[in-house]
Structure formats: C-alpha cells, structure tokens
Amino acid sequence: MTSITTREYMPIIEALQSKHGQDICLIDLNEVSGFADAFIIATARSEINAHTLRDAAEEALDSMGLTYKIEGETSARWCLIDAGHIVIHIFSRLGREFYNLERLWGDAPTQTFESSE
Numbered sequence: 754m755t756s757i758t759t760r761e762y763m764p765i766i767e768a769l770q771s772k773h774g775q776d777i778c779l780i781d782l783n784e785v786s787g788f789a790d791a792f793i794i795a796t797a798r799s800e801i802n803a804h805t806l807r808d809a810a811e812e813a814l815d816s817m818g819l820t821y822k823i824e825g826e827t828s829a830r831w832c833l834i835d836a837g838h839i840v841i842h843i844f845s846r847l848g849r850e851f852y853n854l855e856r857l858w859g860d861a862p863t864q865t866f867e868s869s870e
Contacts, residue, residue: 759864762793765841766866768813769795772805774843777866778855785861790838792858796849800829806843807832 759766762779769777774795782789793810797803807823814821814836821836830848834841842854855863 762791762839764817765793765810765813765839768809769793769806769843770866770868772809773798773802773868774806775868776849777868779864779866780855780858781862781864782858785858789840792840792842792854794842794844794849794854796844796846800845803829803832803843803845807834810834810841810843 759779766777766779775798776794776796778794780792780794782791795806797806807826811821811823811834814834819836819839821834824833824835825831828848830845831852832843834843842852844852
C-alpha cells in the first residue's frame with residue numbers, strides 16, 4: 754500500500770475549515786488498517802456547528818462523487834461519515850477527548866490543518 758496524498762482529501766478538509774472546524778487532522782491509515790485509507794477528524798465548537806460541519810462534509814463528498822453512510826446524526830458528541838476508504842469524524846470537544854483517536858492511531862502518520870479563523 755502507498756501513502757495517501759493530502760490533495761485527494763483537500764475538498765473535505767477545506768469544507769470543514771470554511772465552517773470553522775477546529776483541530777482538523779488527517780490520519781493516514783494505509784499502513785496500519787485494512788478498513789479505511791484515512792480518517793479526517795474535526796472538532797465542533799457547538800452542537801449547531803457540528804451539524805454545519807456534517808453538512809459541509811456531505812456536500813464535499815457529493816461533489817467528489819463519493820457515496821457515504823452517516824452514524825450518530827443525533828449525537829451531541831460524535832458523528833461519523835463513512836465514505837468507504839475515508840472516514841470523517843466530527844466530535845464535540847468532550848467527545849474528542851473521550852475517544853482520543855489520535856492516541857489510538859498514534860502509529861499512523863498524521864497531518865494537522867489550521868482552522869480558517
């Protein structure tokens with residue numbers, strides 16, 4: 754397997770940035786997982802912001818021609834968008850601290866992105 758290219762996932766990352774997602778990161782799972790190539794993780798500032806981030810991610814995936822499933826649409830802590838090779842996690846601050854996916858996948862290369870603020 755080869756390492757992912759950030760450019761491939763920039764439409765999603767930019768969509769999350771444009772809606773004020775915080776602490777956005779891309780975790781390259783190619784070498785450590787068989788179920789996905791990458792995770793994109795973002796933290797929402799509020800429940801309303803979480804819905805806005807989810808909508809922005811969905812629009813980006815639609816524009817990329819990718820199909821996806823959503824889990825946790827009504828959760829205040831975590832929403833997961835599974836597009837097959839890419840999985841997007843949108844967390845509340847407490848949810849992100851609780852699940853701590855960066856620690857769980859700490860052996861995978863990770864790239865962080867600034868918010869648009």
